[in-house]
Amino acid sequence: MDDMFGGVPQVDIDWYPHWLSPDEATLALSALVEEVHWKQDLIRTPGGIKPLPRLTAWQGDPGAVYVYSGIRNEPLAWTPTVQALKSLAETTCGARFNSVLLNRYRSGEDSMGWHADREAELGPEPVIASVSLGTARRFDLRHSATGAVRAFELTSGSLLVMRGRTQQDWRHRIAKVPGLRGERINLTFRFVSAVDKPSRR
Numbered sequence: 503m504d505d506m507f508g509g510v511p512q513v514d515i516d517w518y519p520h521w522l523s524p525d526e527a528t529l530a531l532s533a534l535v536e537e538v539h540w541k542q543d544l545i546r547t548p549g550g551i552k553p554l555p556r557l558t559a560w561q562g563d564p565g566a567v568y569v570y571s572g573i574r575n576e577p578l579a580w581t582p583t584v585q586a587l588k589s590l591a592e593t594t595c596g597a598r599f600n601s602v603l604l605n606r607y608r609s610g611e612d613s614m615g616w617h618a619d620r621e622a623e624l625g626p627e628p629v630i631a632s633v634s635l636g637t638a639r640r641f642d643l644r645h646s647a648t649g650a651v652r653a654f655e656l657t658s659g660s661l662l663v664m665r666g667r668t669q670q671d672w673r674h675r676i677a678k679v680p681g682l683r684g685e686r687i688n689l690t691f692r693f694v695s696a697v698d699k700p701s702r703r
């Protein structure tokens with residue numbers, strides 16, 4: 503339950519900083535670099551069409567179609583390391599997942615802007631399990647109503663689980679860190695169900 507305690511908004515998050523051992527995390531990172539079909543998406547900005555500042559991939563069950571920015575995303579089939587992480591995450595979270603968004607941040611120049619994962623396919627209170635591998639990056643959460651900010655250092659092998667009203671009441675981001683070298687892969691496991699009308703991100 504997301505709530506206010508003494509006027510301070512509480513975010514509904516479970517945090518497992520040592521979910522994988524450092525060796526498991528390193529092995530998973532290099533396996534994912536090889537086995538995942540990474541792509542460079544483009545985004546429309548006021549300054550024209552630009553490459554997204556990270557590489558991405560979707561995997562999931564065949565029916566787990568995800569629509570964002572008006573684009574239908576058919577997931578690719580699960581690859582072995584992603585499948586193994588999914589099973590582990592399901593056990594830890596006590597939830598089922600049928601898709602995952604993979605983001606590959608090649609350096610501190612790669613980032614993800616403020617957003618919430620609020621697509622209709624996810625339902626009102628989604629459980630989203632976020633696995634981090636490689637170079638640690640700061641994950642900021644901002645409470646929309648009050649502007650209160652919380653930050654987590656997403657270290658290699660950590661698992662952060664967002665629940666309840668987190669997507670409704672908060673936004674999150676991975677800010678750029680100029681000059682930071684080192685690669686990071688993040689996986690956000692989700693459960694999506696089919697909806698008729700397209701949603702907006």
Ligand SMILES: O=C(O)CCC(=O)C(=O)O
Nearest residue numbers: 603605619641676688690
């Ligand atoms: O890279 C991260 O830790 C955040 C990823 C994220 O917010 C997303 O995939 O929606």
Ligand SMILES: [Mn+2]
Nearest residue numbers: 617618619674
């Ligand atoms: Mn997100």
